[in-house]
Amino acid sequence: MENGRAQFPFPYQPYNIQEEFMQALYSSLDQGKVGIFESPTGTGKSLSLICGALSWLTDYEEKKRQEAAALLQEGETTLSTPAAQSSTTGSSAEPDWITDFVQKKAERDLVSKLKSCEEDEAFKLLQLSKEEKVEAQGDQEDEELIIAEYESDDEAKSKTEDDEDDDLVEEHVTKIYYCSRTHSQLAQFVHEVQKSPFSKDISLVTLGSRQNLCINEEVRRLGSIQRINDRCLEMQKNKHEKQHHDEGVKRKRGPAKSVCPYNKASALHQMRDEVLGTVHDIEQLLKLGKETHSCPYYASRLAVPPAQLVVLPYQMVLHEATRKAAGVQLKGQVVIIDEAHNLSDTLSCIHSAELTGAQLCRAQSQLTQYADRYKSRLKAKNLMYIKQILFVIEGLVRALGGKVGQNPQSQTTQTGTEMLTINNFLFKAQIDNINLFKVLQRYFEKSMVSRKLGGFVEKYAGSGVILHTQSSSNKENRRTEGLNRYLQNLQSQQGSAESEKVLSASPMMQVEGFFMALTNSNTDGRVVVHRQGTLSESSVKFLLLNPAVHFAQVLKECRAVIIAGGTMQPVSDFKQELLFAAGVGEERITEFSCGHVIPPGNILPLVLCSGPSGQELDFTFQNRDSPRMVTDSTGRILSNVCNVVPGGVVCFFPSYEYSRRIISHWEASGALARLANKKKIFQEPKKANQVEQVLSEFTRCIQRCAQDGGGLTGALLFSVVGGKMSEGINFSDELGRCVVMVGMPYPNIKSPELQEKMSYLDRHLPHSQGRSPGQALIENLCMKAVNQSIGRAIRHRGDYSSIVLCDRRYSRPGTLSKLPTWIKDRTSTHTTFGPAFGALRKVRNKSYYVQYVHSKHCIMTNT
Numbered sequence: 065m066e067n068g069r070a071q072f073p074f075p076y077q078p079y080n081i082q083e084e085f086m087q088a089l090y091s092s093l094d095q096g097k098v099g100i101f102e103s104p105t106g107t108g109k110s111l112s113l114i115c116g117a118l119s120w121l122t123d124y125e126e127k128k129r130q131e132a133a134a135l136l137q138e139g140e141t142t143l144s145t146p147a148a149q150s151s152t153t154g155s156s157a158e159p160d161w162i163t164d165f166v167q168k169k170a171e172r173d174l175v176s177k178l179k180s181c182e183e184d185e186a187f188k189l190l191q192l193s194k195e196e197k198v199e200a201q202g203d204q205e206d207e208e209l210i211i212a213e214y215e216s217d218d219e220a221k222s223k224t225e226d227d228e229d230d231d232l233v234e235e236h237v238t239k240i241y242y243c244s245r246t247h248s249q250l251a252q253f254v255h256e257v258q259k260s261p262f263s264k265d266i267s268l269v270t271l272g273s274r275q276n277l278c279i280n281e282e283v284r285r286l287g288s289i290q291r292i293n294d295r296c297l298e299m300q301k302n303k304h305e306k307q308h309h310d311e312g313v314k315r316k317r318g319p320a321k322s323v324c325p326y327n328k329a330s331a332l333h334q335m336r337d338e339v340l341g342t343v344h345d346i347e348q349l350l351k352l353g354k355e356t357h358s359c360p361y362y363a364s365r366l367a368v369p370p371a372q373l374v375v376l377p378y379q380m381v382l383h384e385a386t387r388k389a390a391g392v393q394l395k396g397q398v399v400i401i402d403e404a405h406n407l408s409d410t411l412s413c414i415h416s417a418e419l420t421g422a423q424l425c426r427a428q429s430q431l432t433q434y435a436d437r438y439k440s441r442l443k444a445k446n447l448m449y450i451k452q453i454l455f456v457i458e459g460l461v462r463a464l465g466g467k468v469g470q471n472p473q474s475q476t477t478q479t480g481t482e483m484l485t486i487n488n489f490l491f492k493a494q495i496d497n498i499n500l501f502k503v504l505q506r507y508f509e510k511s512m513v514s515r516k517l518g519g520f521v522e523k524y525a526g527s528g529v530i531l532h533t534q535s536s537s538n539k540e541n542r543r544t545e546g547l548n549r550y551l552q553n554l555q556s557q558q559g560s561a562e563s564e565k566v567l568s569a570s571p572m573m574q575v576e577g578f579f580m581a582l583t584n585s586n587t588d589g590r591v592v593v594h595r596q597g598t599l600s601e602s603s604v605k606f607l608l609l610n611p612a613v614h615f616a617q618v619l620k621e622c623r624a625v626i627i628a629g630g631t632m633q634p635v636s637d638f639k640q641e642l643l644f645a646a647g648v649g650e651e652r653i654t655e656f657s658c659g660h661v662i663p664p665g666n667i668l669p670l671v672l673c674s675g676p677s678g679q680e681l682d683f684t685f686q687n688r689d690s691p692r693m694v695t696d697s698t699g700r701i702l703s704n705v706c707n708v709v710p711g712g713v714v715c716f717f718p719s720y721e722y723s724r725r726i727i728s729h730w731e732a733s734g735a736l737a738r739l740a741n742k743k744k745i746f747q748e749p750k751k752a753n754q755v756e757q758v759l760s761e762f763t764r765c766i767q768r769c770a771q772d773g774g775g776l777t778g779a780l781l782f783s784v785v786g787g788k789m790s791e792g793i794n795f796s797d798e799l800g801r802c803v804v805m806v807g808m809p810y811p812n813i814k815s816p817e818l819q820e821k822m823s824y825l826d827r828h829l830p831h832s833q834g835r836s837p838g839q840a841l842i843e844n845l846c847m848k849a850v851n852q853s854i855g856r857a858i859r860h861r862g863d864y865s866s867i868v869l870c871d872r873r874y875s876r877p878g879t880l881s882k883l884p885t886w887i888k889d890r891t892s893t894h895t896t897f898g899p900a901f902g903a904l905r906k907v908r909n910k911s912y913y914v915q916y917v918h919s920k921h922c923i924m925t926n927t
Contacts, residue, residue: 069086069087069120069123072090072115072116073261073262074261075111075261078108078112081107081661082107082108082112084658085109085112085116085656086116087116088656089112089113089626089656090116090119093116093117093398093624094120094124095624096623096624096652097653097654098624098627098643098648098654099625099626099627099654099655100627100635100639100654101626101628101629101632101656102628102630102631102635102657102658103628103630103657103658104630104631104658104855104858104884104886105794105858106661106863107660109402110252110402111256111260113242113400113402113628114253114256114260115262117398117626118240118262118266118373121238121239121373121398122262122265124238128238209434209438209519209520209523210438210442211442235369236368237372238396238398239371239374239398240374240397240399240400241376241394241398241400242373242374242376242400242402243377243378243380243382243399243400243401244377244378244402245403245410247272247276247377249402249403250345250346250375250376250377251345253375253402254268257343257373266373267340267367267370267371268343268373268374268375269368270344270346270364270375271365271368271377271380272346272364272376273289274361276346277346277349278292278359278360278361279353279354279360280296280326280359282322283295283299290570290573291518291522294515294519294522296361297515299322299323299327300324300327302322326353326358327362328358331356331358334358335358335359335360335363338352339352339363339364339367340370346360349364368390368392369391374392378401378410378414381399381401381618382414382618383414383415383614394618396621396622396623397621398623398626399626400625400626400628401625401626401628402629403628403629403630404627404628405630405631405632407627407642408637408638408641408642411608411642412607412608412609412611415584415611415614416605416606416607417574417578417606418578418603418604418605419604419605420601420602420603421464421466421601421603422472422473422599422600422601424460424464424468424472424575425466425472426570426571427570427572427574427575428458428468429468430517431454434517435447435450435454437520446511449511450513452498453507455495456493456495456500456579457575459494459495460493460495460578460604461599462493463489463593463604464593464599464602464603465477465478465599466599466602472599472600473598473599474598476598476599477595477597479595479596480595481592481593481595481816482592483590483591483592483816485587485591486582486584486589487586489591490582500579500582501583505579505583508579513572514570514572514573514575514576517570517572518572522570578604578606581606581608584606584613585610585613587610589609589610590606590607590820591605591607592604592607592816607817607820607821609821610824610828611641611642612641612642612645612646615642616647619643619648620647630855631848631851631884633657633847633848633851633884633885634844634848635655636840636844637840637841637844641825641829645828645829657884660858660886661861662858662861662862662863662864664890665864666858666862666864666865667864667886667887668865668867668890668904669854669867669883669887669890669892670866670868670891670894670903670904671871671875671891671893672701672869672897672900673872673893675697675698675700675897676704676897677700678897679692679693679697681697681870681871681872682873683807683808683870688722689725691729694726694730698806699730699733699735699739701868701870701897702715702739702780702804703738704901705904706739706743706777707742708901709777710777710778711770711777711778711779711797711798711799712762712781712798712800712801712802713743713780713801713802714795714799714803714804714856715781715783716805716806716854718784718785718807718808718809718810719785719809720784720787722807723747723782726806727747727782739780742777743778743779743780744765745779745780746765746779746780746781746782747781747782748781748784748787748789749788752788755788755789758781762779762781762799763799765779766778766798778798778801785809785850786849789856790849790853790856793856794856794859795857795859796857796859796860796863797859797863800857800865801865801866802867803854803857803867803868804868804870805854805867805868805869805871806870806871807870808846808850808873808874809846810845810846811845811846821838821841822837822839822841823838825838825840843878843879847883850883851882851883851884854869867887868900869891874893875893880893
């Protein structure tokens with residue numbers, strides 16, 4: 065069949081919607097489309113993605129092999145003619161393209177060897193030069209902290225080293241990049257690959273950060289990802305130097321520099337071959353690394369070019385600098401972005417940056433002391449660029465209303481928030497005469513000044529006080545006394561462990577990220593200046609308004625891009641903000657949305673427009689705090705739900721603040737105690753590390769109630785939309801027999817950042833159906849959050865649940881249209897309370913309810 069496949073390998077007989085999903089996916093990849101795919105959790109989305117995409121990749125590679133064989137056969141036929149034979153007398157009878165390939169490879173090998181020899185000679189000369197300097201100067205400590213001589217782009221124009229490096233890079237095979245939000249989601253995907261029919265035939269590699277893949281305990285215990293990265297890179301540099309020392313170059317006296325024992329070429333290549341031979345997740349990679357005594361981080365990167373399927377986090381695909389560092393090449397490849405319901409927000413967050421006044425002051429003082437200590441050993445050009453960086457930092461501090469060189473905690477500023485364009489901010493900070501792109505971005509990238517400064521701070525600020533150089537003048541000492549006092553005060557105010565972590569780190573990486581953000585186009589972002597009364601707590605933030613500008617490169621380079629998720633509705637913002645704005649035409653976009661595999665009777669979505677007493681359910685900001693709304697309506701609705709629904713009930717509130725207020729009101733009125741007589745009550749914890757404990761207790765309580773009752777029919781969990789339990793947590797089976805949504809979780813319309821985003825969309829996107837793009841953004845953000853929360857309950861084919869939407873506004877056609885199709889088509893709207901719970905009472909008569917519900921648990925409309 066055209067652009068399709070008759071059958072797909074699958075571990076079991078697929079559902080009809082899975083076959084439709086794979087057919088649509090196959091066609092999208094074959095035609096080079098940008099696909100938006102929605103498949104509810106529980107419908108086997110991951111397996112459908114795996115089997116559909118890898119079927120296409122298998123067919124595509126086979127097609128390429130057949131074309132190559134045909135060309136080879138055609139070339140052999142041509143060479144068999146008398147004219148061709150006479151022209152190839154005395155040489156091999158291979159086709160020209162093979163000869164050219166072999167010749168080019170030989171040339172590359174020769175260039176590589178020559179370059180290696182030149183580098184060796186240059187290194188030896190450099191070492192001899194350094195040794196002469198050591199003998200002449202006598203003091204060459206901290207060599208690894210010194211910034212190398214820097215050449216600007218203009219000075220390096222005549223050099224072609226980058227071009228030569230490009231020729232030597234291993235060629236990438238056609239591959240699929242699969243990315244998701246968290247490492248646990250990636251591990252789950254790899255496990256699905258292991259269960260699929262492709263597990264023995266596919267070459268897969270999982271990428272991660274050093275923090276996730278390092279097996280060197282000396283490095284791992286450093287904790288922060290910045291310190292782990294810096295230490296790892298330092299060890300690689302030491303290894304390179306050691307190789308040259310071992311070849312006979314005399315090394316200066318001093319302690320031996322440590323190298324990583326897991327980063328050896330032979331072991332890395334051996335591990336790479338094993339990674340490509342068998343499908344491994346990150347945990348298995350770590351185990352394999354320890355067994356083979358080789359580094360999983362570098363071995364996995366070696367495996368990227370020949371791998372057919374690369375599994376990696378969002379940032380490694382969506383952020384250009386991270387892509388380059390990871391060796392990810394998108395040209396002509398396929399990218400699948402799973403769990404993509406928040407893709408626009410993810411892109412904005414990745415490319416936004418924020419700095420506090422305290423961070424700016426620390427970075428300025430640390431860099432000043434670095435320059436003072438090594439000014440006699442730094443080239444004039446390095447000192448010039450360092451001065452420009454300091455000048456920009458001082459400008460940022462001025463924009464916050466402060467001064468450098470003083471304790472930021474003692475500096476008072478005016479309070480308020482100011483929204484500026486990039487150009488206006490540069491003028492306000494008086495740094496508009498600095499070429500941020502050339503001076504800062506290029507210099508930061510090539511000089512690695514942030515890493516050098518990080519090493520300097522780690523070495524000299526471990527105790528919280530940066531040492532001065534012995535030759536420092538009184539003026540220089542006075543300049544840094546303020547910082548030392550600030551560090552000591554900070555250390556006395558915080559716990560010892562926390563202060564050590566703060567003081568031994570350098571914020572220059574964050575400063576660098578903010579500088580890079582300022583190189584965006586003036587129309588694509590805004591700078592938010594937020595003054596909090598003191599310089600230390602005030603902040604400056606870059607807000608990306610146009611995520612399409614960074615997504616456009618992915619869309620342009622890739623053969624096909626698939627944006628997938630369990631709940632993608634509403635999709636209008638995806639198309640407008642990320643695709644149309646990035647230059648993708650409607651003809652390249654394809655959409656696919658499938659229903660759920662559960663029977664129609666296994667889900668009961670209800671819209672309640674009024675409560676038991678007849679009070680209209682209108683949880684707008686003006687009405688939601690009225691006593692009748694809180695107690696007479698919400699409290700009674702929840703009480704009736706707990707009476708008729710067995711197992712677990714999850715109640716979502718629109719915000720933490722409203723959850724706190726309504727629960728406090730119920731405590732005072734006694735409504736909470738009445739609820740506790742029916743179900744044990746749990747609340748979403750304030751700290752993320754307590755979520756697992758609460759979920760475990762919630763689960764155990766429901767299991768005990770199902771076994772022996774004990775007067776309770778299950779448990780009730782109070783949660784918050786967009787909180788710790790609204791995404792990534794499964795309330796399957798008995799854990800979520802009913803989900804109650806109280807009100808509509810609209811974002812804070814008074815937020816300056818949200819208002820700026822709305823204004824930007826109103827200026828750049830077309831109006832639709834009488835609504836501005838800014839208004840559509842508010843509604844879409846609300847319904848995306850609702851869809852993620854109510855989708856927590858139905859998790860597999862045999863699951864069942866009720867969904868109660870408590871607000872008359874859910875009955876609006878435009879709002880209902882933004883629910884997932886499989887929920888929207890089964891939703892019933894009730895203007896009065898009785899019929900709604902009559903429907904729920906009928907559902908309880910089904911076999912799966914009857915075993916839990918006793919005759920005494922009936923509808924009580926006036927509880």
